[in-house]
Every structure is written in C-alpha cells, then in structure tokens.
Amino acid sequence: MNLTWLIFVFKSLKNSTSFGLKFKKCYFSPIKPESIINKNLPNKKPRFDNKWNNILGRTGPNSHSHVIAFDQLSSGKPVTASIINDVLAYCNITITDQELKYLLNTPSFVLMDLKNKNITKQILKDKLGIPHAKERIPGIYIFTHLSSGRKYVGSSGELALRLNGYINLTHRESGLLIPLLKKEKLKNFSLHVFPFLGNYRKGWEIVLEQYYLLDPNYTLNTIKVANKPSGSNAKSLYMYNRDMSILYYSSTQQIDFIRKFSIHHTTFTKHLNNATYYLGKYIFSRQPVLTAKVKDLNNWDLSSMLGKDRIKFNINKPLSLAKAVVLTDANNTNNTRMLASLGKCIKYLRYKGLPANETTLIKYINSGKNYHGYFCKFV
DSSP states (O other): OOHHHHHHHHHHHHHSHHHHHHHHTOTTOSSOGGGTOOTTSSOOOOOOOTHHHHHTTSSSSOOOHHHHHHHHHHHTOOOOHHHHHHHGGGGTOOOOHHHHHHHHTOOOEEEOOOSOHHHHHHHHHHHHOOTTOSSOOOEEEEEEETTTOOEEEEEESOHHHHHHHHHTTOSOOOTTHHHHHHHHOGGGEEEEEEEOOSSOOTTHHHHHHHHHHTSTTOTTOSOOSTTOTTOTTOOOEEEEETTSOEEEEEESOHHHHHHHHOOOHHHHHHHHHHTOOBTTTEEEESSOOTTOEEOOOOHHHHHHHHHHHHHHHTTTSOHHHHSOEEEEETTEEEEEEEESSHHHHHHHHHHTTOOOOHHHHHHHHHHTOOBTTEEEEEO
C-alpha cells in the first residue's frame, strides 16, 4: 500500500458522516462540549472550570480548599451554596441554593439507642439493605456524643457497609471519633442517617457533608473539606503561636513545612506528636482553632522570621549552626537563595560539587569574597 493510496483513504474517511461525528465528539475538540454532549448519556468526563486551578493554588491567589473552609468557620456567617461551590471547586462539584435547600430537607431517621448492637444492625439493614448489596444507597451520617454534644459527619456511596463498620468497630483507628467510640461505646452516641433513596445526583452526599463540616459544632471532624483534595489519608496541619491565638501557616502536607521552612522532619514529627513548642514559640497541630487570627505572611517572610528565632533559641550554640545564610550567584545577583543555617549552605554547595566546609566558608563570609562563584553572608 503506497502513500498516495493512504492519503486517498484518509480523505475519504474524513469526508464521511460517521468519521465527522466521531471527530466532533472528541474531548479535545474546539467545539464547545455543551453543544455536542447528550446530557442524558452516563459517564461523561467532567469539564473543570477555571476556579479549580485557583483552589489548588496553581494559578491566582493561594486559595486552597481547607483555607476557604477555615475562613468560613471563623466568620460565623451562614453557609451558602456559593461557599460550598468554592470549597468543592477542586472536584468540580457545584450546587444551587434551591438544590441545597432540597438536600437539607432529605428524609432521614435517628437512632438514639445504640447500645443493643443486634437491634441497631437490624434497623440499618431494614432501611439501608445489607453491606455489599447489589443496590447501594449513598448518603451521609452524623454521630453525636450525647454527654458533650460534639458531632461528627461523614458520607459514603454505600451507607450500609460504612455504618456496619462503625457498629462493629472494625474501622481503622484514626481521627477523634473512632477512639472515642471505642472508649465510651455506642451507648453514649446517637446516629442520624440521611439516605438518598429517590432522586439522586452523583456528588450530592459530598455537598451535604460539606455543609455540615462548615458548622463549628462538628468538632469531632479533624478535616474540614469533604473528600479531602490531597488524598484520602491527608490531614490538615497548622502552625500556631504558643497559646494558639495566631495561625502562621497551614497545609495538608507535612513536606511543605520541611521544604519551605527548613524544619527537619524528625523535629517536626516530635513536636507534633508530643505537643511541645518548636523553638520555644510555635506549636504544630492537626486541629483547627476557629478563634485564631490568621497572620498574613508570605513564605519568605515566615522563613526569615523562623531564621531569626533559631538564632535566639540556639544562642548557646556555635553561630554557624544557628544563623541563616543568604547565598547569591556572583554571575547573577538576582539568583538568591536563603538557607536555614551554614550547615544547610554547606550541604547545598557540596551538592553542587564544591568542597565546602565550615571553616572555609566562614573565612569567605568574613572577607566578603565569592566562593567558587557564590557570595555567602549571614542574615
């Protein structure tokens, strides 16, 4: 088959009706998808709007979902469909005020007496079916600690299976709810279930869960964003001052604290797990403090502040171990890097293939000369 024949076949296919239809349905076609997609057909790949990139911090201001949720909780304002859409923009779930009102009026049932496991399981079976049934009922559930009033909300695409795990206490121990369930037993809790039995749109259980997560009474939830944008095991982390009245930084990833602020992972983990004070001034926590004032610092300013605090905290240590260092490219003075200590600077230079050591580098710092193409000075 020669090239001329292949070109002829391709042109014939291109001009045919069936090929034209398939081409126009291509996901990357310049034709607007609204004009070609039959909305009644299932399993269509969703289009993410521009806000999705902004929510993940890829473009625009730093507006991560957990920050938006935290700000809403701190504001004390009513939760609207618009706020929920902003928080859930990372997964392109949107809802109108009318749809939100409909969801809030979803028929539900409450179990106040959970102490008899067999009776509880039978009621759930009658209303939700058995776990792993062919027909799986999605929805949300709310556990309330009867003596304190503290609440926990969760969602599932298969309520029967999820709730069966809670009743049997077979879920992995994590967060605040499951340890409390194991300690105080089911008799000290009530269970409120919202099953979607009639009209249902995919993602509605996430919307309803997010609505309740933005209620400050749900203090047994450690994550304030439904379906967690950083993965199912992601946990929000916060850095406060000692009395937790000021929030300096938050992230869903521990690696952000390590890379951006040169906090050693062992040091971070130790202070987080023991609730001890980093540099005598800061505390790391997984719990959001709604009364804390958010400190408006960019990463450079916060890194500089921590560098100064390290100097004060390590006053009895050698200067080189405590003081932050600025490294500037002698050939391009705009190329500047700040490192938490002289040791970090030496490590970086050795990575570049240079035979750096503490004595030599201090000598060059004091003389103001460049060391193999780098100017180095203490902050």
